[in-house]
Amino acid sequence: MTTLDEVRGWDAADPLGAFRARFRLPEGVIYLDGNSLGALPHATAARMRDAIEREWGDALVRSWNDAGWVEAPARVGAKIARLIGAEADEVIVANSTTVDLFKLAIAAAGLRDGAIVAERDNFPTDSYVGSAAAALIGRAFRAVPAGESARALTADVAVAILTHVDYRTAVRHDMAALNGAARASDTKIVWDLSHSVGAVPLDLHRDGVELAVGCGYKYLNGGPGAPAFLYVARHLQSRIASPIAGWWSHAAPFDFAADYRAAPGIARFAAGTPPMLGLLALESGVDLMLEADPHMLWAKSIRLYDLFAERLAQRCPDLAIVSPADAGRRGSHISIAHPNALAIVRALTARGVIGDFRTPDIARFGLTPLYLSFTDIWNAVETLADVMDRAEWRDPRFSQGGVVT
Ligand SMILES: Cc1ncc(COP(=O)(O)O)c(C=O)c1O
Incomplete structure (x- = not known):
């Protein structure tokens, strides 16, 4: 003992x-609740003071360029990529986990006809999003018990939204095995990494992940309501489209062109102006995590x-x-x-x-x-x-x- x-x-x-x-x-x-809201790093408090007083207060709109605000969604995405075994240009920070799930579910469903599946007893936002996305684009929706996810990957399923780590029990899916099954049934899995990122070692490339989202305010210590991140494997980026065509996902946002043209890479999954203070707080949390x-x-x-x-x-x-x-x-x-x-x-x-x-x-x-x-x-x-x-x-x-x- x-x-x-x-x-x-x-x-x-x-x-x-x-x-x-x-x-x-x-x-x-x-x-013992850092899996819900991570603790505050001292560096984040200092970073926030600087971002508010100097970058916003003194430099005002010039900070979009001079303080690197425009690049921040991709820059912080590239840092998160190092935590999850992805390439720098496969991850971007945008919106919330819920909105990112919706964007990727619809984008993935555009690849082929078929149903959308989500887990019944897991975090409800995932199945709410799956069900609403299916209704919007006229697909069938099925909610399956998390323990039966592998059996749910059948040829008639185009998209499955799966949570890597169960928010109640902490049960973790075998990511590589489920991705293997999904390849066999030609299903795209959108992984929700909210309870994994910063907690369990992740290697998305090794495990064959093509689409994923994750939460910024839990183990990444990004602060309450920190923006989320989304990952799209490079080979899929030009083949799928976000349902939210916004000016930040445009190929040339500052051209203010009349017609929409999606950005060529991961930036096409951004939407509108990022919440800069939340994003900079997230960056500070991620920087600390990268030290370990x-x-x-x-x-x-x-x-x-x-x-x-x-x-x-x-x-x-x-x-x-x-x-x-x-x-x-x-x-x-x-x-x-x-x-x-x-x-x-x-x-x-x-x-x-x-x-x-x-x-x-x-x-x-x-x-x-x-x-x-x-x-x-x-x-x-x-x-x-x-x-x-x-x-x-x-x-x-x-x-x-x-x-x-
Ligand atoms: C598995 C999972 N997905 C998503 C979320 C939250 O989504 P959002 O940040 O959009 O509220 C949570 C929050 O606890 C979660 O546990």
């Missing part, structure tokens, strides 16, 4: 330990998970983990099922241990190796054990009211 002294020793020897000081983490808080070795991050995520699971088995043996024990099949969070999960999460939050609740019965804890220590995990489970021992979650303060995050 692991001891607290050993755990402290792991922190002292942790090669990623120095990253913690690069984040603003409030005293008395153990933050992704394999080291993943190795630490596994150890954080194992410690959480070991301590939970020791201190709260009645609580059931629903995430896969096999690290090769999961993302970077750990989830517990309990009929009173919402009240438990609220009781923990009141004690400074911040996780979150997902319906119907999941208490979810994000394991972010960049800023969490092993001692944090130890202390979080100790607090959870205390909340359970005292049945603190029965307190009416924690069992009433709706869920907002």
Whole structure:
């Protein structure tokens, strides 16, 4: 059995330990929700001050050229490409994950006739988008259980929207195997990498990914509502078209031409003026992430998970983990099922241990190796054990009211 002294020793020897000081983490808080909203890097606060006061305040409109704002969507996309095993010209930052999913679903469906499929129990935006996209272009739509995604890749399916890591359970799809199946059925998979990017090592080229989107505000620490990114493999870029023909996706935006002509590369998947402050905050988060070795991050995520699971088995043996024990099949969070999960999460939050609740019965804890220590995990489970021992979650303060995050 692991001891607290050993755990402290792991922190002292942790090669990623120095990253913690690069984040603003409030005293008395153990933050286990970086899979929902990543923490604030100190560098981002400074970058935002500079962007607002100097670039916007002083330089005004000149900053579109002088401060590199025009190039920012492609520049930050190229940085994200390094995190996901893509080429620099295959990724662009634009819009939100939801809007990017919609753009790529419609674009991919243009390649051939056939149905659109999405997962029923995964993050709902994916199936909402899939269903609406299908209705718009007159295609059939099917929602399938995530566990049956492989069987859903049949010859009559043109597009499948799949989430790499399940937002509730952390179950991770076998990306390479599903892409192989999709090639056989001539289906284009649009991968949602929201719970993978910055969390599990990704190599989109190795695994045969052609289309993907991902979230900027979770493990990339881009800030609340940070813009998303989208990836289109180079060989597909000229063959598909975004349904949103905007001036930023035009081949020559500043010609202000009367007729639309799509940009030749990944830029054709932009739309309108990018939200510059959010984009620059995302860039700061991505820059920090690029300093860390992704394999080291993943190795630490596994150890954080194992410690959480070991301590939970020791201190709260009645609580059931629903995430896969096999690290090769999961993302970077750990989830517990309990009929009173919402009240438990609220009781923990009141004690400074911040996780979150997902319906119907999941208490979810994000394991972010960049800023969490092993001692944090130890202390979080100790607090959870205390909340359970005292049945603190029965307190009416924690069992009433709706869920907002
Ligand atoms: C799998 C998945 N996709 C998409 C999103 C969010 O999409 P958007 O940024 O458009 O709100 C989330 C947010 O939690 C998510 O978990």
